[in-house]
Amino acid sequence: MSSDAGSIPAASKIEIDDRKKLLKYRRGIPIFTLAFSLIFLFLNVPGASQSQPTLKISAQDHDDYSRVIIQSSLPLSSSVERSESYIFVKIRASTPFRVQRDSIRSRFIESVGWSQGSDSYTLTVRTAHDNFSYDSFKVPNPPQLIIDVYPGGKPERSGESGDIQPDPSIDETERKRTSSLSMDPECIVIDPGHGGLEAGAQGKFGTLEKDLTLAISMRLAEIVRQTRASNVVLTRDRDVDLSLEDRAAIANNNKATVFISIHVNGSYRKGAAGPETFFLSTDATDEEARRLAFLENNSENLDNNIQADNEDVIKMILWDMAQTAYLKQSSQLAEDIQNELNFLWETKNRGIKQAPFKVLTGVACPAVLVEVAFLSNPQEERKLLTEDYQFKVAQAIYDGLAKFLRSNSR
Amino acid sequence: MDKKKLAILAVLLVVLVVLIIVYFNLGEESKPGTGPFIPSSQEEPESEEQKEPAVIVLFFPSERDGLLHREEREIIPESSLAQQAKRIVLELLSGSRLGFLSPIPPETRLRELYITNDGIAYVDFSRELMDKHLSGSSAEMTTIFSIVDSLCYNLKEVKKVFILIDGGEKKTLGGHIDLANPFQPIYDIVAK
Numbered sequence: 312m313s314s315d316a317g318s319i320p321a322a323s324k325i326e327i328d329d330r331k332k333l334l335k336y337r338r339g340i341p342i343f344t345l346a347f348s349l350i351f352l353f354l355n356v357p358g359a360s361q362s363q364p365t366l367k368i369s370a371q372d373h374d375d376y377s378r379v380i381i382q383s384s385l386p387l388s389s390s391v392e393r394s395e396s397y398i399f400v401k402i403r404a405s406t407p408f409r410v411q412r413d414s415i416r417s418r419f420i421e422s423v424g425w426s427q428g429s430d431s432y433t434l435t436v437r438t439a440h441d442n443f444s445y446d447s448f449k450v451p452n453p454p455q456l457i458i459d460v461y462p463g464g465k466p467e468r469s470g471e472s473g474d475i476q477p478d479p480s481i482d483e484t485e486r487k488r489t490s491s492l493s494m495d496p497e498c499i500v501i502d503p504g505h506g507g508l509e510a511g512a513q514g515k516f517g518t519l520e521k522d523l524t525l526a527i528s529m530r531l532a533e534i535v536r537q538t539r540a541s542n543v544v545l546t547r548d549r550d551v552d553l554s555l556e557d558r559a560a561i562a563n564n565n566k567a568t569v570f571i572s573i574h575v576n577g578s579y580r581k582g583a584a585g586p587e588t589f590f591l592s593t594d595a596t597d598e599e600a601r602r603l604a605f606l607e608n609n610s611e612n613l614d615n616n617i618q619a620d621n622e623d624v625i626k627m628i629l630w631d632m633a634q635t636a637y638l639k640q641s642s643q644l645a646e647d648i649q650n651e652l653n654f655l656w657e658t659k660n661r662g663i664k665q666a667p668f669k670v671l672t673g674v675a676c677p678a679v680l681v682e683v684a685f686l687s688n689p690q691e692e693r694k695l696l697t698e699d700y701q702f703k704v705a706q707a708i709y710d711g712l713a714k715f716l717r718s719n720s721r
Numbered sequence: 722m723d724k725k726k727l728a729i730l731a732v733l734l735v736v737l738v739v740l741i742i743v744y745f746n747l748g749e750e751s752k753p754g755t756g757p758f759i760p761s762s763q764e765e766p767e768s769e770e771q772k773e774p775a776v777i778v779l780f781f782p783s784e785r786d787g788l789l790h791r792e793e794r795e796i797i798p799e800s801s802l803a804q805q806a807k808r809i810v811l812e813l814l815s816g817s818r819l820g821f822l823s824p825i826p827p828e829t830r831l832r833e834l835y836i837t838n839d840g841i842a843y844v845d846f847s848r849e850l851m852d853k854h855l856s857g858s859s860a861e862m863t864t865i866f867s868i869v870d871s872l873c874y875n876l877k878e879v880k881k882v883f884i885l886i887d888g889g890e891k892k893t894l895g896g897h898i899d900l901a902n903p904f905q906p907i908y909d910i911v912a913k
Contacts, residue, residue, distance in 0.1 A: 504896070509896055510856075512855075512857045520857075555893070555896070574857075575857075576858055576859050577857020577858075577859065577860050578855075578857055578860050578863070579823075579824065580782065580784050580822065581784065587858070587859070589858065664862075666897075667898055667899045667904070669892060669899035682859070685859075687857065
């Protein structure tokens with residue numbers, strides 16, 4: 312519930328103009344209540360009421376990694392970069408911080424220095440040598456940026472962080488939040504539609520759907536990384552072919568909390584316009600339900616008969632119908648995202664639809680396919696080509712996602 | 722002698738043809754409009770003696786909204802269920818007469834159609850349905866459900882429609898809607 316306590320007043324929200332904000336909040340008391348309770352929570356964060364915000368830096372060793380914790384009394388907007396044996400953390404700051412180095416007790420982290428820019432602070436983490444990998448993530452209450460440094464490389468692939476030990480300093484509510492949807496840490500899987508030879512829709516000005524979906528997805532991933540303490544996985548981060556089954560598999564292998572497939576629409580109608588958000592139709596799952604029934608009815612034999620080689624086949628059948636169990640949540644997610652996109656494009660709410668989408672069938676978590684606008688509509692194509700709109704679309708999708716995650720964390 | 726016989730035969734033939742034409746024109750005139758445009762009515766005239774023209778409903782997308790719109794059309798009923806289903810798909814392929822949009826690439830041909838005992842119609846299209854298809858979820862939905870709804874709405878025996886391309890099963894038309902399962906009709910997307 313408190314996961315986004317800090318992000319309400321964050322810089323990322325500023326570009327939503329006041330009028331729209333007003334409209335948005337007028338839509339219902341629940342949103343107001345939520346906003347007030349979030350502000351209330353935020354005010355209760357220790358140190359927030361102090362006149363000068365602080366940045367506390369500490370580092371310590373764990374079994375196979377060293378952890379750097381940057382704790383702030385204000386919501387953190389930051390980026391992390393690595394260069395040889397250094398990690399640079401840039402923290403955006405509108406007001407000056409009081410920087411406090413608590414304790415650096417690490418054999419691998421040699422020092423953490425800092426410098427102040429015009430609107431930002433740069434922290435420099437110096438490590439013993441350049442053979443390391445790192446993970447960074449954020450937790451709220453109090454806002455913390457955590458960087459785990461693995462000397463000699465991380466034992467598992469860097470997309471996963473199932474091995475993150477709960478830190479004693481991580482607030483209890485945060486742990487509750489991440490565990491309510493599943494036992495695993497929050498993981499947002501973003502799927503840029505099409506790619507490689509499969510270009511998808513094409514606009515009048517030659518814009519290809521696959522390029523737009525990638526651009527918007529990258530921006531969305533960036534916003535999630537900046538705002539949440541969650542893993543973000545992109546099914547593709549460049550122009551490559553990727554089967555629809557593989558996209559679902561990436562979500563399931565990463566134990567996704569939410570799966571969002573980004574697309575740009577095309578229609579026979581020249582006038583077709585506006586965003587649409589889809590979730591899987593129940594019809595599509597009928598067949599699968601029947602297969603499940605068959606599977607259950609024959610499960611006694613199944614247990615005895617499964618050979619080691621057959622387990623993959625069974626797993627695949629189960630994946631085929633994975634989405635069935637999440638339709639209700641998926642419909643909620645679709646609604647939350649569509650509402651935000653409707654604000655952005657100023658469309659009437661007509662855009663939530665159900666259809667048997669191949670890419671959604673096998674995803675074992677709430678999953679939606681977002682058609683951000685129509686590429687067959689030259690006006691919308693022109694807008695989508697601007698970075699400004701790509702960012703706005705990504706931000707709208709993020710706002711819907713954040714709302715969904717908030718209401719599912721209770 | 723031979724010439725006389727031939728002449729009589731010719732006269733008889735002409736009379737027969739005239740009778741057939743008159744019969745059909747009269748039959749069509751009582752219900753105005755479409756008769757002369759139906760190509761297949763000339764193909765098998767003998768079997769059509771007792772058949773009344775039937776009204777079928779086709780579903781086409783319109784430029785005005787994103788919905789499918791009903792277009793009624795008269796056809797002479799075909800002899801079998803599969804033939805009737807084929808006819809409905811062919812009518813859909815031929816496009817709208819009321820100015821609606823065509824949901825199917827014009828190059829597309831119907832290759833084969835058969836209906837199983839449990840009411841699944843397998844409709845096999847040439848690969849243009851996939852290759853020439855306009856990409857986009859909405860376009861795919863429109864194409865698929867104009868076919869599915871048109872078949873299921875008119876033929877109560879058809880419960881589901883399975884779309885094949887070039888004789889085989891394909892994953893999707895353009896990366897969106899799953900073709901691996903037969904479709905039930907969706908009438909939510911039909912204009913009221």
